[in-house]
Amino acid sequence: MVAVVVVLAGGLLLSVAAAVTVGPADLSLGTVWLVITNHLGLTSADVPLLRDHIVWELRLPRVLGAAVVGAGLAASGAVMQTVTRNPLADPYLLGVSSGASLGAVAVLVLGLGAGAAALTGGAFAGALAAFAVVVAAAGRQAVLRPTRVVLAGVAVAQLCAALTSFVIIWAADPHATQSITFWLSGSLARADWAALGWAAPVLAAVFAVILWFARALNAFAFGEEAAAALGVAVGRVRWLLLVTTALLTAVLVAISGAIGFVGLLLPHAARRFTGPDHRRLLPIVVLAGAIFLIWVDTAARTLFEPRELPVGVLTALLGVPAFVLLLRRRDGNA
Amino acid sequence: MRSPVSWRVAAPLSVLLALLGGCAATGDNKPATTASTSAGPVALTNCGTPVTVTKPPARAVTMNQSATEIMLALGLQDRMAGTAYLDDQVLPAYAAAYAKVPVLAKEYPSKEKLLDIAPDFVYASFASAFSDEGVGDRADWQKLGVGTYVSAAGCPKDTRPAKLAMDDVLAEFREIAAIFGVGERAEALIADQQERIAKVSAGAKGTRVLWWDAGNDAPSAGACCGSPAMIMSAAGVTNIFADLNGSWADTSWETVVERNPGVIVLIDASWDPAAAKQAFLEKHATLKDLPAVKAKRYVVLDFSSTSAGVRNVLAVEALARGVGGVGN
Structure with missing residues (x-):
């Protein structure tokens, strides 16, 4: 187990190191590394300012952003699937992504603010608002029945999607719609040091919380009676985990838009290797999520360069066949 | 391909039409010349669709700003029964003429609204005008005897010029002018624009x-x-x-x-x-x-x-x- 984590952690470092050398601009390996060692204070070589920026301000924050978003989505997905006892659960189950979309579209289209910060803020506010509505709609009984939370989430997601379409059709111009669509499809293009500065600590804190509750999550996997019998305060823990993962997802979706399939697929894939024990599953799924999204985003920005694809399109293109394969192999084993 | 395919002057019928056309154009500050009054059927291919206009339209509707402004630049506001979908304001030079034309909708009008206006020609800058978000399929309007036209630049992808050039835009001025029987106005407009471009581009x-x-x-x-x-x-x-x-x-x-x-x-x-x-x-x-x-x-x-x-x-x-x- 420790060996697997070490290997994956090494793989993550290598992935960051390799991905940062790949991009539409034709920079040599040496230049890229010189820029990074310059900034780390190890060297002080002369690199043209714009090349320095390409590596340090565009590529590196983006690669790290992919790692943070991938890790966060994978962890949230794993927790959601266990807490709701629903294999179809993903981080967006509780209306967070559709709320974020509505918030972002409202900012873009209704001109509630200008610039990237306004869009991120709008998305975050929308995500939290949608989650609050889901919680309110689910009501107190939801503590006992997770299905109610899921159903409330689905209903709110539908409502937000309808309102998003309404705002786009009512107010937007086709050209504005195009840039909205790009963001809605999921993109890491806006990941910068500032975004990392608050997403990474949130990820670390939420990960610490869910790792702390790993044994409780194991108990959930056997059902709530079993969990209660094992001394887990089922209602309280469930809410705590749902709220923390929803917060994390809201932060991620504000940075990258809704990137699908990472949070659904990777927990299933990781479980095949780790079994159901969350003390093993959580560290591995987080590392795997980070590595996966780094490479998919690298493909999104280089495959058709100088054009760029929304990364969410690629995660779906890769994710759906992988998911089908996974289902078939599971059937074969059963 | 986008220039008029055939020109025919249907003599007896056009005498009557010429009188009507002449009357319609009297509010126009540009002189209605003999060329404009002798217009007959115009047949052309637009975005791969054959379009025949039997007489110069008198109740045209434009959608999208460019189409509207081309009509106004050709002094055809008196032939317009309605217009829709500006991106910003029409050019100040055309503001007075534009004010005379009823605005049917902020963006695309509904099909019902457009039918109610009873247009005899519908001219749009983008093919999206003739989609479900706009006024519906071009073929339906053609069946009703309403001529339709879409800018070359806005044609669906397979019939758009592979590489758009100013000549495609100038050809559009010429075709629209031909349809309305005011060919000489297009030539003046084109000459003016070509001269202005030549002056600055060097x-x-x-x-x-x-x-x-x-x-x-x-x-x-x-x-x-x-x-x-x-x-x-x-x-x-x-x-x-x-x-x-x-x-x-x-x-x-x-x-x-x-x-x-x-x-x-x-x-x-x-x-x-x-x-x-x-x-x-x-x-x-x-x-x-x-x-x-x-x-x-x-x-x-x-x-x-x-x-x-x-x-x-x-x-x-x-x-x-x-x-x-x-x-x-």
């Missing part, structure tokens, strides 16, 4: 330009073959994204930095103002150090002047003068 030779249309994450830039490329080419500048297919394409800031444009065109639109674009560039950790941004070598163009129509000449002039003015 000074801008070779400046490398980024045409930034919209989008902060993946900037949508003018690509090889649409109206942005047409305007850049007419202004005599070099498009840094001439290697991308289509009219616009999503690209990346990394590539923009690598290609390092000499001048940046900022498209000014209500949904993405040039001022916001400039602020974004100057605050961005990387882009603020681009030489063009540092020296504020920007040219601001209205979005409405960049879709194919009578305003393109304004964009060409602004771009060529802007590039010349900032030196290179």
Whole structure:
């Protein structure tokens, strides 16, 4: 187990190191590394300012952003699937992504603010608002029945999607719609040091919380009676985990838009290797999520360069066949 | 292909029509000449669709700003029963004429609304006007005997010019004028525009330009073959994204930095103002150090002047003068 984590952690470092050398601009390996060692204070070589920026301000924050978003989505997905006892659960189950979309579209289209910060803020506010509505709609009984939370989430997601379409059709111009669509499809293009500065600590804190509750999550996997019998305060823990993962997802979706399939697929894939024990599953799924999204985003920005694809399109293109394969192999084993 | 395929003058019938046409045109400040009163059926192929107009339309409806302004530039406001969908304001020179034409809707009117107007000709800048979000299929209108026309630049992809040129836009002026029997007005307009372009385009030779249309994450830039490329080419500048297919394409800031444009065109639109674009560039950790941004070598163009129509000449002039003015 420790060996697997070490290997994956090494793989993550290598992935960051390799991905940062790949991009539409034709920079040599040496230049890229010189820029990074310059900034780390190890060297002080002369690199043209714009090349320095390409590596340090565009590529590196983006690669790290992919790692943070991938890790966060994978962890949230794993927790959601266990807490709701629903294999179809993903981080967006509780209306967070559709709320974020509505918030972002409202900012873009209704001109509630200008610039990237306004869009991120709008998305975050929308995500939290949608989650609050889901919680309110689910009501107190939801503590006992997770299905109610899921159903409330689905209903709110539908409502937000309808309102998003309404705002786009009512107010937007086709050209504005195009840039909205790009963001809605999921993109890491806006990941910068500032975004990392608050997403990474949130990820670390939420990960610490869910790792702390790993044994409780194991108990959930056997059902709530079993969990209660094992001394887990089922209602309280469930809410705590749902709220923390929803917060994390809201932060991620504000940075990258809704990137699908990472949070659904990777927990299933990781479980095949780790079994159901969350003390093993959580560290591995987080590392795997980070590595996966780094490479998919690298493909999104280089495959058709100088054009760029929304990364969410690629995660779906890769994710759906992988998911089908996974289902078939599971059937074969059963 | 987009010029009139056949011209026929149906003598006896057109005498009556000529009288009507002459009456309709009396409010016009341009003289209704004999050419305009002798118009007969016009048959042409537009976006691969055969269109026959048996007599000069008297109740035309335009959709999209460019189509509306081409009609007004040809002095055809008296033949217009309605108009719809401006991106911003019509050019001041046409404001008085525009005020006489009923506005049917802020964007596309519904099909029912348009039927109610009983148009005899429907002219749009983009094929989307004849989709479900607009007034419905062109074929349905043709069946009702209503002529339809879509700008060459706005045709569906398979019938659009592979690489849009000013000549395609000028040919549109000529075709519309022919349909309305005012051919000589188009020639005057075309001669004027060609002269203005020739006057400015020499000074801008070779400046490398980024045409930034919209989008902060993946900037949508003018690509090889649409109206942005047409305007850049007419202004005599070099498009840094001439290697991308289509009219616009999503690209990346990394590539923009690598290609390092000499001048940046900022498209000014209500949904993405040039001022916001400039602020974004100057605050961005990387882009603020681009030489063009540092020296504020920007040219601001209205979005409405960049879709194919009578305003393109304004964009060409602004771009060529802007590039010349900032030196290179």
